[in-house]
Amino acid sequence: MELNYVISITDRDQIQELAALFQSLELNMGLAMLGKGTATSEQLSIYGLSNTEKAIVSTVADGESARQLFRAAKRKLFMDIPGNGIMLTVPIKSVGGGRTLAYLTGNKTPAGGAPDMNFEHELIIAVLNEGYSDAVMDAARTAGAGGGTVLHARGTGTKQAEKFFGVSLAEEKDILYIVATAQQKAAIMTAINKTTGAGTKAGAICFSLPVSQVIGLRKMDDN
Template sequence: MQNSNLKCDLITVIVDYGKGSKIFNTAKKAGVKGATITLGKGTSYLHLNQLLDITEIRKEIVLMVTSQEKVKNTLEVLNNKFHFDKPNHGIAFTIGVDSFYGYHDVAIENLNEKAGKSMYKAIFVIVDNDKGEDVVESAVKAGSKGATIIHARGSGIHEQKTLFNFPIEPEKEIVLLIAKEDLVDKIINQVREDLKIDEPGMGILFTLDVKETYGLIE
């Protein structure tokens, strides 16, 4: 069953550890039906934090898919309560969903028309475990303000390993950066060069348009 009239966005909120459930409970009051909360670590390159050697903070990433008609109100409700406009209170952004299954038994495909050029992009870099910090350092050299690192596992033709002849999936790190459009190419090229992304098995990188943002450091 498909409803071509229903358009959805992915709301992503990144906050300090322990606040993920509070984010969802607040969003639920605005009509959001469900969420996925995962752990990550944030990196901060603010001068004061560097002086205090506070450059890594545990984070929770809240992922919520909801109809576009609810997105703006949900973001405003969240911002009013959690004050993303203040430093170190978290960030929130939205990405258009092209296809989605499981939303009240409705299959949604290719729903979002291409809008005007986005001011920000989300850059995703997937690399081997312990390489995430290298990605962040490379991105910062190119002008990035910081990133969120998410732990994951991966499998692929260049990644299969064995232990006592038993195949295992190596740990991965997903680095998520939100960057202004005019910095994206510079960041991508720097990461590709430093991490040798174009070589087999060294990682993958992709970008997505970001629609709305709250709490980003300019």
């Protein structure tokens, strides 16, 4: 069965509308987290946007439910129009047990195999020391990143990680989400690591996940 983790990044006043879409498709799990955007004042001015607080709303959906959710997000929330948020899917490879699968799929009969992991976009996740998200985002922009969303978190890292790698996760952290093309991904992660990575004040560590479908990204001219 094709199963996806669906992530929506939008203004906070859209949380209830997204929750209503989940309920209309009988998606059992819905999670909302609060974050903030990373657009510069120049970008906000160019595109006529306001620097609003963001929400990251997620759910789990099978392939058909995800496609219906994307169609509804386009029709009701206009998410295919740049500036109205981003919705993306990350393929799920496995789940923990039959009851979990039944809960996440509404008791649908499993079908199909593992998803193809070769996609055009990827979600870069950077975990960094609190207060350094602007520096990390600036580094990412030098490699072509357009923007990101910041979440606040608290680490639960081990002493061994700090001793051997110089990275402490047992403190206040920021998490930065950046959606990029697969071609841009390596350069962006290299730029983050080079100037704001482990051993720097930002202490950023980053990894990426495949994105099987995305709407809401700004289209850039090839020139």
